[in-house]
Amino acid sequence: MRTFFLEIITPEKTFFRGEVESIHIPAVGGSCTIMGGHQPMVFAVEPGAMRITQEGKTREAFMSEGFVEVRPDETIAFAQAVEWPEEINERRAAEAKERAEEQLRRNRSAAEYRLNRIALQRAFARLQVKHHNYLSDR
DSSP: OOOEEEEEEOSSOEEEEEEESEEEEOBTTSOEEEETTOOOEEEEEOSEEEEEEETTEEEEEEEOSEEEEEOSSEEEEEESOEEOGGGOOHHHHHHHHHHHHHHHHHOOOHHHHHHHHHHHHHHHHHHHHHHHOOEEOO
C-alpha cells in the first residue's frame, strides 16, 4: 500500500510525525479518509475519533477542532488537542460532559449554545475514544 508523510500538530506539541498508510479524520460535514496520492485539499476538523493506519496496524486517538491540509505526498493536521486513549483523563472528560450538558439545558443564546455544543462534542469524543481504545490489524 502507498504511504505518505503525516504530521499532527497541536499548540503544545507535535503529536505525531511519520509515514502512514491512511488517516481517518472527523471532518465537518462527515468523516474523511486520506490515503497516499490523495487529491490536494484543506478542510475543517470537528471533535471526534481519528484513526491512523501505519504498517498495517490501526490506532485510534481523540482529535478536537482544527484543520487539515492534504497534499499528494504529505498531510498536515492542526488541532487544539489530540490525545491517545491512555492520555485521556476519564473523570475530567465526564465532568466536562456534565457541565456542557447543563449549559445546553440553560440555552441562553445562540452563541453560547454553539460553544456548549462543541464542548459537549469534545467531551463525548474523548470518552468514546477512551472506551474504544484499540490497536488492530486492519
